[in-house]
Amino acid sequence: MELTLFVDHACNLRCGYCYNGRKFGRRMPAEFMRRSVDLALASRPAQLDVSFFGGEPLLHPGFIEETLAHVETAVHALPEPRPRVRYVMNTNGTLVDDRVLALLAPPRDFTVYVSLDGPAAVHDAHRVDENGQGSFAGIVANLERLRQAVVAFRLVAVVRPDTAPRLGEVVRTLLDLQPAQATLTPDFRAPWTEESIAGLRTGLHDAGEVWMEAFRGGRALPLEPLRGKILTHLKEGIPCPERCTLAGRAFAVAPTGRLYPCAQMIGEDRDDELVIGTLDSGFDSKRLAELQQAKDRVEETCAPCALRDRCQSHCGCRHVALTGELGRINQALCEIEESFILAADEVARVLTAERCPAFIDTYYRKQYRPAAGSVLTRLRRPGEPRPG
Numbered sequence: 001m002e003l004t005l006f007v008d009h010a011c012n013l014r015c016g017y018c019y020n021g022r023k024f025g026r027r028m029p030a031e032f033m034r035r036s037v038d039l040a041l042a043s044r045p046a047q048l049d050v051s052f053f054g055g056e057p058l059l060h061p062g063f064i065e066e067t068l069a070h071v072e073t074a075v076h077a078l079p080e081p082r083p084r085v086r087y088v089m090n091t092n093g094t095l096v097d098d099r100v101l102a103l104l105a106p107p108r109d110f111t112v113y114v115s116l117d118g119p120a121a122v123h124d125a126h127r128v129d130e131n132g133q134g135s136f137a138g139i140v141a142n143l144e145r146l147r148q149a150v151v152a153f154r155l156v157a158v159v160r161p162d163t164a165p166r167l168g169e170v171v172r173t174l175l176d177l178q179p180a181q182a183t184l185t186p187d188f189r190a191p192w193t194e195e196s197i198a199g200l201r202t203g204l205h206d207a208g209e210v211w212m213e214a215f216r217g218g219r220a221l222p223l224e225p226l227r228g229k230i231l232t233h234l235k236e237g238i239p240c241p242e243r244c245t246l247a248g249r250a251f252a253v254a255p256t257g258r259l260y261p262c263a264q265m266i267g268e269d270r271d272d273e274l275v276i277g278t279l280d281s282g283f284d285s286k287r288l289a290e291l292q293q294a295k296d297r298v299e300e301t302c303a304p305c306a307l308r309d310r311c312q313s314h315c316g317c318r319h320v321a322l323t324g325e326l327g328r329i330n331q332a333l334c335e336i337e338e339s340f341i342l343a344a345d346e347v348a349r350v351l352t353a354e355r356c357p358a359f360i361d362t363y364y365r366k367q368y369r370p371a372a373g374s375v376l377t378r379l380r381r382p383g384e385p386r387p388g
Contacts, residue, residue: 036279093138111152164199167203168203183225188333201342229343257280291316
C-alpha cells in the first residue's frame with residue numbers, strides 16, 4: 001500500500017511549469033495525517049510506503065517527525081506479521097538542514113527524490129525562488145550534505161521543449177552528481193510540437209551517448225525511463241504496478257482530507273472531478289469505478305500499436321496533463337514515448353554489439369522481477385491480437 005500525504009500547497013520556489021497551480025498555505029492537520037495512516041493500515045498490507053508531497057513538504061519538518069512517530073507507533077501496535085515500512089520524500093532539495101538529515105538518515109528506509117533539471121543554465125531557467133533567483137547552487141550543496149549523511153538520493157529532471165535539445169548536458173550533470181538513480185520526466189503540459197519533438201530526439205541521442213560513456217567506464221547508473229524501456233524489451237513485458245489502477249494499492253490525501261488516486265491529480269484541490277472519497281466518508285466505490293472505466297478507454301485507442309506494452313500511456317496522470325481528461329491522450333504522448341523507446345534501443349544495440357561488460361552484467365546477468373504488488377504484462381509483437 002502506498003499512501004501519499006500532500007503536506008501543504010505552499011512552496012519556497014516558484015517553478016514556471018509547476019502542475020500544482022498557485023502556491024498558498026494550507027497545511028494538512030495532524031489529525032488528518034493520523035487518520036490517513038490508519039486508513040492505509042486498515043487493509044493490513046504486507047508493506048506500507050508513506051510518501052511526502054507538496055508544495056514543498058520540508059517546509060514542515062515537525063509534521064514529518066510527527067508522521068514518522070505515528071506510523072511507527074501504529075505499525076508496532078499491530079499483531080504479527082507487521083507490514084514493512086518505507087518512506088518516500090519528494091523535495092526540491094533547498095531545505096536540507098541537520099534536522100532534515102536526522103529524519104532521512106538510516107536506519108529509516110527513506111527514498112529521497114530531489115528535483116534537479118540539469119546544469120545551472122537549464123535548471124535555473126525554470127526553478128527559481130520568490131525573488132526569481134535560481135536554486136541550482138543551493139541544491140548541489142545540499143546533495144553533498146545528503147551524501148555525507150549516507151542518505152541515498154535520486155534525481156528527477158523535468159524535460160521541456162526548450163530544454164530537451166540539451167539532454168546530453170542534463171544527463172552528464174546528473175551522472176556527475178552520483179545519484180542512486182536519475183529520471184528524465186517530460187512535462188506533458190508543455191506545448192510539444194513537431195519541432196520540439198525533433199529537439200527531444202536530438203537531446204535523447206546525446207543523452208544516450210553520455211549514458212554509454214558511463215557504462216564503458218564501468219558505471220551502470222539507472223537512467224529512467226531508458227532503463228525501463230530496455231527491460232520491457234529484454235523481459236518481454238512491462239512491470240505494471242497496482243498504482244496504474246485508480247486507488248488499487250495507492251491513494252493520496254489532500255490537506256482538506258479529500259482522497260485522490262494520485263498526488264499529481266490534486267493540484268489546487270478545487271475540482272471534484274478526480275476526487276475518490278474523503279477521510280470522513282471513505283472511498284467512493286462508484287466514483288472509483290467510473291474513473292477507472294474512463295481511464296481504460298485508452299486501451300482501445302492504443303490496442304493496435306506495436307509499442308503498446310513498452311509505453312506508459314496507461315498512466316492516468318499523463319492523460320490529465322495532456323488533455324485534462326482520463327482515457328484521452330494525444331499525439332504528443334505517442335511521439336515522446338516512441339522517442340524514449342528508440343533512444344533506449346539504440347543504447348542497447350550499440351553496447352550489446354560492443355559486449356560492454358557493465359551493460360551485459362546489468363541487463364543479461366541479473367534476475368529482474370516485478371516489484372511487490374505488480375504483474376508482468378507480456379509484450380505484444382506487431383500484428384498480434386490484444387490478449388484476453
